[in-house]
Amino acid sequence: MTSALRRWTPEGPYDLARSLRVLPRGGLDPTCRISADTAWRACRTPDGPGTLRVTRTGAALEGEAWGPGAQWLLARMPELLGAQDEPAAFTPRHRLVYEAVRRHPGIRLLRTGRVLESLVPAVLEQKVTTAEAFASYRTLVRRFGEPAPGPAPRSSDGGRPVPLYVPPTPREWALIPSWEWHRANVDSKRAATVVRAARVAPRLEEAAAMDLPAAMHRLQLVPGIGPWTAAETLQRSNGFPDAVTVGDLHLPRIVGWSLARDRGADDARMLELLSPYPGQRHRATRYICLAGAKPPRREPKRPVGNIVGL
Template sequence: MAGRFTPRPTRTTVRGGEVVVPAARREAARVAAPLVRRWTPGWPVDLGLVLGALRRGPADPTFRALPDGSVWRASLTPAGPGTLRVCVYGGEVRGEAWGPGGEWLLSQLPQLLGAADDPAAFVPRHRVVAHSWHRRPGLRLTRTGLVLESLIPSVLEQKVTTDEAYRAWRLLVRKFGEPAPGPAAGGRLWVMPAPRTWALIPSWEWHRAGVDNKRASTILRCVRVAARLEEAVGMSPSAAQARLEVVPGVGPWTSAEVVQRSHGAADAVTVGDLHLPGIVGFALAGDRDADDAVMLSLLEPYAGQRHRAARLILLSGCTPARRAPKMTRGDIGRL
């Protein structure tokens, strides 16, 4: 069913990073663009699975999945703002780009769609994981090559509900970002603000977006050293996490969420999460009260691929039934 009758995704689906992307029609690949790249990967590409982890909520102003089977992203690249449109037809990937960052985005297209990933190294060792792996042969880990675009929304997601974090990201990007170059999915895409722009956002605007002083201060510290943080792309995931965690307010949870996207880190486990240990514990051992130590112990057979295993568990839908009220949603913007 479609439209308003479409089932809303659960938190597990959102965390698993799966976006529904229809199969591209033949005419979907006929959009005029100044820069075009065609690429034929040696595996089936599932845009919804590979790129879904980059979407920050259904109304993310930097990400759109359209009914014609295309996925649009607006990014602030080292060369400037750029818009990327990706679709897959007949096994061929077609990337189209606009703006100063267009060439950079097209050069990164294979890595964005998982070319740097090695799923052959993964061996499922639990029934739930094996079943989820079998159902999703197109799952590969994306590598964006950009740190700040994952770091800022991850900081916004610290210690709050996903709805609050998505709302803050949406409001701040639309107000202080810039319209994405090109047709940009019908004019609905925005490029996130540059580091200097983030640094100049007034305190009351953070407040209106529902961002408390602790998270706002962490973001301000991050953008002051943005160039040094972006250099972490050339490091190993563990070294990149260490550099990120030098910034006060950025801990293991945040750094793992970043390198999973910027580096395609297959072994970066998100520790310190409110829900993940219980979900992993329930799926692998029937233990809904598992903590981080138990989760890491259960994921030990997947050493080197623990993030992939955790993501497959999230995508499986094998989660414990809720037995407590949802986390209370706050809105400091109305205080």
């Protein structure tokens, strides 16, 4: 199968692995593989399935793509990698955040331009543990997706190829039988939300060109999608620096402990602490999480996401 090529050189420092680390849903995500100098992504583009490989070569990033969606992927490769992001617009207001920025230069907020692709795994992460959600997504993509075009990346030890898969089409998501959702450990509520979203996928994809308030509103018109799910989706599809995740069971405590040693912080307290970062609250939380300051545990592990209004 023939491939197409493109080269892009970012201005200033660039961290490929940390910029794209939000793409894979776990280390075994069948749609992508990320390492320090190479990133693989299988995607269903408007032109069809495609595979993109990005490799660092000195200061430049070289992209090679395969499949019907190859040209679409290459045309948007700089956007995916963060070319439209403006990290210089961020000013640290806390020492911990300042140190995280200093120690981790080159992090950009990516922009995939594909809404449903990011929405489905976010829905699957509602009210369950991260490991359970990752396993469900992996099962469904391998069962109802299709093998990605082009070569496959090799395992981390450089051994056997690890095939990538392109996620199902919206129609394929909508037609998954109830027993297959059950086999993938997805309850009927989350399954129904995915099906509803898939049925209006063209309208949801329009959110990729909207501003943050309009995009949040568009996604939340679908029953079962609330602020948490919409923010998690738009962080990836649109690269919004202010799409802060509200409704998470862990993030408020992490922010509260990191910035004010408040281990009982709720959403309101988190937003108060993030007020020095108008328009940049999601980026601030990225650096806060990178700093690694975690509150002491007072309770057993809880599922990710919110209980209601996801």
